[in-house]
Amino acid sequence: MARYSDQPANEVIDIRRVGKVTKGGKRLRFRVVVVAGDGEGRVGVGVGKSVEIPQAVQQGIRDAMKHLVTVPIRNGTIPHEVVGQFGAAKVLLRPAYPGTGVIAGRTVGAACRIAGVKDILTKALRSTNPLNLARATLDGFRQMESPEMVALRRGKALEEILEVEDVEAR
Known part of the structure; x- marks a missing residue:
């Protein structure tokens, strides 16, 4: 869309x-x-x-x-777990299976939906100030690496990285 x-x-x-x-x-x-x-x-x-x-x-x-x-979205979710932080606000972002939906509070959920993430699990830790939580969520998105970036950094083929992800998902 x-x-x-x-x-x-x-x-x-x-x-x-x-x-x-x-x-x-x-x-x-x-x-x-x-x-x-x-x-x-x-x-x-x-x-x-x-x-x-x-x-x-x-x-x-x-x-x-x-x-x-930019958020690296893969199969409607994020590629890996990450903790974003801004000031006293901290937010945990976890990938979820297809069909889970956006499990998040109002602030973090809005950021995820507008980014185009369909399935994600989140938890706001420490401060719940809306501005700081939104910025902590963006910090988490900034820290994410797509499988392509991981493969390039490790000097491996993309198939090797995706193979490891598939084994961990089972």
């Missing part, structure tokens, strides 16, 4: 009303955390801040599209 680059898939994760105290009183704005991507292995997290929520969302989408991460 190809998407147009000018219409990215996106999901608003968090909306907070923030204020700045000035001598004239409080200046209120909205901070919005958005996850955006193409649904085909690329996802990013962005933050937008504005007096009105729709403007903040648009800023967040633009910010997310500037910081896209």
Whole structure:
């Protein structure tokens, strides 16, 4: 399912009303955390801040599209287990069998769905701040290596790496 680059898939994760105290009183704005991507292995997290929520969302989408991460998806899931970390937030990402679905909380699940991952098991560890969890999820995606990258790094044939994965899956 190809998407147009000018219409990215996106999901608003968090909306907070923030204020700045000035001598004239409080200046209120909205901070919005958005996850955006193409649904085909690329996802990013962005933050937008504005007096009105729709403007903040648009800023967040633009910010997310500037910081896209590529996720190596294989058979609808991730290639291996990984722990992503950002600040005090930590997230465990595990591959899952086909048909499992996205087993995740709201923040991590949004990032996985927008990346195009169909089957994954996740667990948020430590802090559950939505922005930090989204960034920890992207850190986990950044750490992942596709079987092709592993084969190249080890100087082996791709078939050897995939053979080992098939034996471990049984």
